Amino acid sequence: MKYAFPQDFWWGSASSAPQSEGESLSFGKSATIWDEWFRLQPERFNQQVGPQQTSDFYRCWRDDIALLKRLNHNSFRTSISWARLIPQGRGEVNPQAVAFYNQVIDEMLAQGITPFINLFHFDMPLAMQQQGGWESRAVVQAYAEFADVCFRLFGDRVKHWFTFNEPIVPVEGGYLYDFHYPNVVDFSRAATVAYHTMLAHALAVRNYRARGQDGEIGIILNLTPSYPRSANPADVQAANIADLMFNRSFLDPALRGSYPQELVALLRQHDQLPPCQAEDAALLAQGVVDLLGINYYQPRRIQCRDSLVNPDSPFMPEWFFSHYAMPGRKMNPYRGWEIYEKGIYDILTNLRENYGNPRCFISENGMGVEDERRFEQNGQIQDDYRIDFIREHLQWVHRGISEGSRCLGYHMWTFIDNWSWSNAYKNRYGFVQLDLASQQRTIKKSGEWFAATAAANGFEEQR
Structure with missing residues (x-):
């Protein structure tokens, strides 16, 4: 069987400024929260x-x-570093950054590669974090100004913009589970960060549309389907709450312009609602996106709690559910994540059936593997496991499209093995192998497979 994809399907990959650019304190760039955390606690990085x-x-x-x-x-996503472009977060623009991003955008276009540009990939400028980060409405306004500078400088050539990549991750990492700076564990502050992020998103969308630049603007969400352990109502309700907190808290405002009332009621019941202002609702309604990026890596398996909550413990999402290890599940042992290809189809189906079938694309999907040099033969990494991973996800994407989902492309994470937060280079994700010492690049077997697939706009099913 031939899996043929629609004409003009977006074939590409994704990266980000903080994970690929380097020169993190050079050429006019100021420190981000990652530079600061590494300075304070280098031992927390692999x-x-x-x-x-x-x-x-x-x-x-x-x-x-x-x-x-x-x-x-034919397309590639990366991000613009706020700390590189506007080193103090507000005010003066760094001309070296403008020159750099202009060169990158112009060269991509010259090579027939459409730039997809994201504006925030976990990389809060330290100058802005010191003013409260996403807890501060002043920083929300500063971000909207940064976004508008980007639209003014680059919007004549960039026609696919994204406000945020995976905005739930700084909430989880920075304010709930202690895997990002500032390492706060406080649900109330986390809720404020999440809420202010979506206000910042809506302001950027409004600014973009005010410029009339003949492009589109969206957001990139890591959607993680929540599957209940069983049909028992307690399990179903637990999975529903996980979905509300981790998916719909960003998906609903991005696609509907408002929050799920069930989530609002739950947070109000536990006195965890962020402070709101009268004009917020109208602003959020203006943030409905033109295009949704979907990052998919793993499912979320949920069961009801079978033990009482410690009333003295911090209020956390896990007060309402427990995680469930499904027997027989397929795992990526290096990352500790379940591989469940059908999840990507379930996301597309949910969007089609419950969200008006928005224009969307798979903006990330990938497999991190440790010590890939084990698989090197004749100077090339034979990463057949990555080819299988991509092929099997693409088969489910193809099925979603055949049933009417408006999925316009597939971007793999990532192009070249890149730095990955506190994991650094522990797991490799790229189509291209990076030798850190020499910076030499070598295309892996998966890169050759992807190049052939993109050229053919599909692939033949293996028998």
Whole structure:
């Protein structure tokens, strides 16, 4: 069977400024929260590898874009670093950053690669974090100004903009579960961060549309389907609450312009609602996106709690559910994540049936593997496991499209093995192998497979 995809399907991959550019304190760029956390606690980063070097896209951009072309990308997502473009968060624009991003955008277009540009990928400028980060409405306004500067400088050529990548992650990591700076564990503050993020999103969308630049603006959400352990009402309700907190808290405002009333009622019941202002509802309603990016890696398996909550423990989402390890599940042992390909189809089906079938694309999907040099033969990593992973997810994407879902493309995470937060280079995700010491790039077997798939706009089912 031939899996043929629609004409003009977006074939590509995704990266981000903080994970690929390097030069994190050079060429006018100021520190982000990652530079600061690494300065304070380098031991929390795998092998104490910090954000300074990464895959050196700042210096290697021309060669890397040529590699994108070799991999038959027709589109590629990266981000603009707020701390590089406006080092103090507000005010003066860094001309070196403008020159750099202009070169990158122009070269991508010259190579026939459509730039997809995201504005925030977990990389809060330290100057803004010191003013409260997403807890501060002043920082919300500063972000909207940064976004508008980007639209003014680059919007003549960039026609696909995204306000945020995975906005739930700074909430979870920075304010609930202690895996991002500022390492706060406080649900009330987390709720404020989440709410203010969506206000910032809506302001950026409003600013973009006011410019009339003939493009589109969206958001990228990591959607993690919540599957109940059983049909027991207690399990079903537990999965519903997990879905409300981790998916619909961003999906509903992005696609409907408002929050689910069930979530609002739950947070009000537990006195966890963020402070709201009278004009917020009208602003949020203006933030409905033109295009939704879907990052999918794993499902969320949920069961009801079978033990009482410690009343002295911090209020947390897990007061309402427990995680469930489904027997027989397929795992990526290196990342500790379940591989469940059908989840990507379930997301598309949910969007089609419950959200008006929005224009969307798979903006990330990927498999991180440790010590890939084990699989090197004749100088090339034979990552057949990654080819299988992509193929099997694409089969479910194809089914969703065949049933009417408006999925316009597939971007893999990621192009070149890149720096990944506190995991640094522990797990590798790229189509292209990076030798950190020499910065040499070598295309893996999966890169060749993807290039052939993109060229053919599909693939034959293996028998």
